[in-house]
Amino acid sequence: MSDGDANQASAAGHPRATSALVGHADAQAALLQAYRSGRIHHAWLIGGPQGIGKATLVYRFARFVLAHPDPSAPEVAQATSLSVDPxxxxxxxxxxxxxxxxxxxxxxxxxxxKLKTVIAVDQVRQLVPFFGSTAGAGGWRVGIVDPVDDLNEAGENALLKLLEEPPARALLLLVAHTPGR
Incomplete structure (x- = not known):
């Protein structure tokens, strides 16, 4: 297998490219209900042990919100899960x-x-102009931090500032392997 084949296989198994989600029915239902309400929280912390599908759930929610920017749309009201047609x-x-x-x-x-050991503060600071710009098609801007456990202290502080002053139609999804940390 060449390096290109290995990278392609790795990308195919990444949560961003995975539509299958095992379990998490209650979490999906809660996210779907919150979105339908039109009063969704601007940030969600999805926590639990590593390898249980948290990132897959987060990407599934991101796909759903970006595919259906209007929470009151009929297809959102009729949805039974966060699944989006591939x-x-x-x-x-x-x-x-x-x-x-x-x-x-x-x-x-x-x-x-090799992968760096932390998500640097400079990466977190990218969220400010990202959330400050207008979303395409009048929709949402979605940020994912995977995992939030990998933020360094300066990155954590930058993220806290963003959480305190959320922009409109912005959704921040945080994956945590140790949410109590």
Whole structure:
């Protein structure tokens, strides 16, 4: 297998490209109900042990919100889960990391090719202009931090400032492996 094949296989199994979600029915129902209400919280902390599908749930919610920007739309009212048809453009763009209304913060590769140990404050600061710009199609801007446990202290402080002053139609989804930390 070439490096390109390995990267493609790795990307296919990443939560951003995965539509299948096992379990989490109650969490999906709660997120769907909150979205339908039109009074959704601007930030959600999805916590639990590593490997249980938290990131998959978060990406599923992001796809749903970006595919259905109007919480009062009939397709939102009729939805029974956060599933989005994989043929929709939003699904392909998120899987390709090319959706303009989604910003994902995760550990970056260092110069030596290995992942850095933290999500740096400079990455977190990208959220401010991202949330300050207008979303396409009058929809939402969605930020994902995966996992929030990897933020350094300066990054945590920058994130807190954003949480205190949320912009309109902004949704911040935080994945935490140790939410009580």
């Amino acid at each position: 043929k929709r453009e939003v699904v392909r763009r998120i899987a390709a990391q090319a959706h303009p209304d989604l910003l994902v913060l995760e550990r970056m590769a260092a110069d030596n090719g």
